[in-house]
Amino acid sequence: MNAVKKSTSIAIASKIAAIASLLRSQIPYAQIDFSPWVENDLTLRFEDRHSIDLSVNLPRVSQKLQCRCMLLQVTVPYVDVASPVSVGHLQGDFGGYETAVEVEFSGYGFDGTQQWKFATVNGGQFSGATLPTSDGQQLIEELVQRILELFPSLKIVEIESRKAS
Numbered sequence: 001m002n003a004v005k006k007s008t009s010i011a012i013a014s015k016i017a018a019i020a021s022l023l024r025s026q027i028p029y030a031q032i033d034f035s036p037w038v039e040n041d042l043t044l045r046f047e048d049r050h051s052i053d054l055s056v057n058l059p060r061v062s063q064k065l066q067c068r069c070m071l072l073q074v075t076v077p078y079v080d081v082a083s084p085v086s087v088g089h090l091q092g093d094f095g096g097y098e099t100a101v102e103v104e105f106s107g108y109g110f111d112g113t114q115q116w117k118f119a120t121v122n123g124g125q126f127s128g129a130t131l132p133t134s135d136g137q138q139l140i141e142e143l144v145q146r147i148l149e150l151f152p153s154l155k156i157v158e159i160e161s162r163k164a165s
Helices: 011-027 043-045 134-149 159-165
Strands: 031-033 050-064 065-074 088-091 102-108 114-119 126-127 155-158
Touching: 011 031, 011 050, 011 065, 031 065, 102 134, 114 134
Parallel strands: none
Antiparallel strands: 031 050, 050 065, 065 102, 088 155, 102 114, 114 126
């Protein structure tokens, strides 16, 4: 889902802004697009409400990254706080989100074809026809690590302990 649509609270908006700031600090010539998806019937059918998506557009093909633009998808599975999680409920600075965060970068050429992909769900492996250079791969891995650090774990607080106070 477009990052701009996910900015429903200050906590989420600050996470998205921190991701954009991180990207700009490491790739200063990049343009960040907070709404990479055109909203039409086709894209809405494939919409992932757990995903925060933004694109990183480069002014030319990056030799280091071997792409012209990147799609970044940060998936933060939602936990419905109305339903019980064991005997407690979730608290934290990211609302009702749990900690199983996944990050995926995909690099695309000038013609829109996917050149490479890196996803934490695949154990942090690059795949594709044209991979970034070793410096580019290191940059992506560092970005992913820093993005994951933006999502601290949430605490489970026992309902009984709250009732006792």
